[in-house]
Amino acid sequence: AGGIIPTSIEFMDQRSVRAACEYLNESIPYQQAGAMLLITCDGPDAEQVEREYEAIGELCLANGAMEVYVADNYTTSERIWKVRRNIPEAFAIISPHQTNEDLVVPMAAISELVTGMDKLARKYDVHIPSYGHAGDGNLHTRIVKNPDWSMEKWRQVMPKALRELYELTAQLGGRISGEHGIGHKRKKYMPMFVSQTYIEMMRAIKRALDANNILNPGKIFDVA
Numbered sequence: 001a002g003g004i005i006p007t008s009i010e011f012m013d014q015r016s017v018r019a020a021c022e023y024l025n026e027s028i029p030y031q032q033a034g035a036m037l038l039i040t041c042d043g044p045d046a047e048q049v050e051r052e053y054e055a056i057g058e059l060c061l062a063n064g065a066m067e068v069y070v071a072d073n074y075t076t077s078e079r080i081w082k083v084r085r086n087i088p089e090a091f092a093i094i095s096p097h098q099t100n101e102d103l104v105v106p107m108a109a110i111s112e113l114v115t116g117m118d119k120l121a122r123k124y125d126v127h128i129p130s131y132g133h134a135g136d137g138n139l140h141t142r143i144v145k146n147p148d149w150s151m152e153k154w155r156q157v158m159p160k161a162l163r164e165l166y167e168l169t170a171q172l173g174g175r176i177s178g179e180h181g182i183g184h185k186r187k188k189y190m191p192m193f194v195s196q197t198y199i200e201m202m203r204a205i206k207r208a209l210d211a212n213n214i215l216n217p218g219k220i221f222d223v224a
Contacts, residue, residue: 004052009135010038010084013114015121016129020083023090028080029069035114037065037134038084087131088140094127097145097154099162105174107137116168117141124161138178141165166192182220190221 012020013035021031030036037060041052057068071077091098105113114130121128127144143161145154166176170192177186190199199221206213206223213223 004041004055006039006052006056006135007042008038008040008133010132011110011134011139012036012038012084012087012131013129015127016087016090016131017083019090019094019127019129020087023093024082024086026079026083028083030067033066038080084131087129088142091127091129091142091144095145095147097151098142099158100140100142100180101162101165102132102138102140102178102180103165103169103174103176104136104138104178105169105172107134109172109174110134110137110139113139113168113172113174117165120161120164120168124157126157126161128161128165133178136178137174163189169193184218187220187222 014031014033017028017031017033017036021027039053039056039060041049041056043049043052053070057070060068071080088100103113117128117130120126124143125146127146128141129144130139130141132139132141143158143165145158149157166189169176174193176182176189176193182190203221203223206221209215217223
């Protein structure tokens with residue numbers, strides 16, 4: 001939009017908005033929309049900020065947005081951002097048992113990823129909300145246990161749903177983590193996203209810099 005660089009572009013799907021609004025006993029404009037983008041801009045004076053958000057709004061409408069809502073005062077803006085900030089807490093109330101992910105896909109593939117997650121949620125009868133940083137394609141999604149399930153069923157279903165979620169992300173040219181890292185949890189899924197040659201290169205660097213394997217042993221990959 002004419003060289004405008006927003007200060008943030010956040011994404012919330014309908015499932016996330018609804019859960020957070022119920023948790024906060026709050027309502028925000030257009031909360032029944034399929035998804036929302038929260039776009040903020042900044043500038044040296046009010047006139048420039050107004051020009052920028054009008055240009056951004058026109059661009060959104062031209063590309064299929066249902067509506068553009070301008071939160072042009074602190075109170076309204078804070079109500080909307082409070083919903084965004086409280087999404088994790090809202091789903092913790094629904095169920096404390098969940099797997100917390102931060103998948104990354106090309107920005108153009110976000111809608112396809114969200115559509116695929118909706119299909120997975122219906123297939124496995126779980127919540128898979130999605131929210132995060134649309135400006136860099138990093139979505140904080142989570143697979144949330146159905147509150148009516150036993151833990152035994154959750155332990156059976158969760159790995160299957162998680163693997164399919166990772167497979168979908170890989171098919172879209174994405175990566176397994178944008179911020180949270182690999183650690184122990186995701187290391188067995190690394191070959192879905194990078195080649196064995198890439199992993200061997202990282203192992204070689206690890207051996208060169210940590211010959212005694214004392215720095216986070218077992219994280220990301222096994223050295224042996």
